[in-house]
Amino acid sequence: MDFLEMIGQPFMQRALLAGMVLGGLLAGLGIFVTLRKMAFFGDGIAHSSLAGISLAILLGWSPLPVALAWALMVALVIWWLEKSVRLPSDTLIGIFFTASMAVGILVISRTEGYQPEIISYLFGNILSVGKGDLAVILTLSAAIAAWLAISFRRLTFMSLTEESAAVAGIRIRLHSALLYVALALTTVLGVKAFGIILVSALLILPAATSRLLTRNFRSYIVVSLILSQITVLTGLALSCRMDLPSGAAIVAVGTALFFLGAMAKKLWK
Secondary structure, eight states: OOHHTTTSSSSHHHHHHHHHHHHHHHHHHHHHHHHOOHHHHHHHHHHHHHHHHHHHOOOOOOHHHHHHHHHHHHHHHHHHHHHHOOEEEEHHHHHHHHHHHHHHHHEEEEEEEEHHHHHHHHHGGGGGOOHHHHHHHHHHHHHHHHHHHHHHHHHHHHHHOOOHHHHHHHHHHHHHHHHHHHHHHHHHHHHHHTTTHHHHHHHHHHHHHHHHHHHHHHHHHHHHHHHHHHHHHHHHHHHHHTOOHHHHHHHHHHHHHHHHHHHHHHHHO
C-alpha cells in the first residue's frame, strides 16, 4: 500500500502524530544533550528501561508506565550520586546501564512466550502505537515541552557556562535534576516508537546535523526541529514504500542527513 493511502488508516495517523511529537521533543532536548556532552545519558536510560519493560511483561502490566517509572528512578539516582560521590556521570550511567540490562535479561529468562514483544521494544515499532500509548505520549510530551519552553533560557545559560549561571542566581541543581527527568521520560516514550537500541539516535542526530549547518543559536534550534520532522516523515514513508522496519528506517534517514550535512559543510568551506 502506498504511503499516502496508508495515512488514511488510524494506526498510521497515530504513528505519524507520535513520531512527529516525539521527534520534535527529542530534537529540542538533544540541543542540550550535545551542548552538555550527555549523549551517553540518553543511550544509558534507553537501555535501562529494558528492566522496567521486562518486569511489567512478567507481571502482566502495561510496559510503558512501568518503564517510565523505572527510568525516572534511574535518572534521579544517577543525578544524586553524581552530586554526592566523586565519580563522573558517564561512569555512573555505565553502571546503571549494565545493571538494568542484566536485570531485564534475567527477568526475560523467566518469562515464556513474550520474546516477540521484547524484540519490538528493542528495535521499535511506531506502527504499533495504540490509543492508550498515544494518550500517554501526548500528555507527557505536552508537559515536558511546556517546561522546556519556560526553562529554555536558563538551560541554555547553564549549558554554555554553569559557573556564570550559578552567579546569576539560577538554581543549577534543581534545573539539572529536571533536565535529567525530562530526558529520561522522553527517551522512554521514544522507546515504544523507535526502540531501545535506536531512540538515542533521534536525540543526537538532528541537533548534531543542525550544528554543522548553522552559525547562530536561534537557527540551530529551528533547523534541529525541522530536521527531526523531515527524518520521521521520510523514514516512515520509506518504511512503508520498501516494507522496512520503521525505527531503523527513521534512524537511517537521520544518519544520511547527518552525512549530507557534513559533506555540505565541507563543500561550502
